Amino acid sequence: MVNINKSAIFFSGNCDDATKDEVKRIKGIDTEALCEKYLGLPTVVGHSTKEVFEAIPGRICGLMRGWSEKQLSCAAQKTLIKSIAQVVPTYLMSCFLLASATSNKIT
Incomplete structure (x- = not known):
């Protein structure tokens, strides 16, 4: 089971804002993360x-x-x-x- 409240999503630099918003809405994940290191x-x-x-x-x-x-x-x-x-x-x-x-x- 995935905890949506603790989840973040990462997008490529090639992804446009409309696609990002649509994917975040469908998945129910509001946080977009771009950490420097993982x-x-x-x-x-x-x-x-x-x-x-x-x-x-x-x-x-x-x-x-x-x-x-x-x-x-x-x-x-x-x-x-x-x-x-x-x-x-x-x-x-x-x-x-x-x-x-x-x-x-x-x-």
Whole structure:
């Protein structure tokens, strides 16, 4: 069972206002939602992923900077770098094709 009071509806940018109003009336859902992120991924990406996923390399660098202050062996540092560089973008890359510039920054 769906709780209509807690539901929201999402429309494409190609949808005109008359169609939106008609669908909302038929479904009984008044709230139109366009969140910036859902499950950590952007809801609207478009054709170019370069700008949308620009924060990923910065996030990886930020996590590694926090660990650089710790006294770790060379092997431990390599393990942390590999695990972070692989884990952070894995889910994102399973859903979207990253721009080559973003992939190069991660590398």
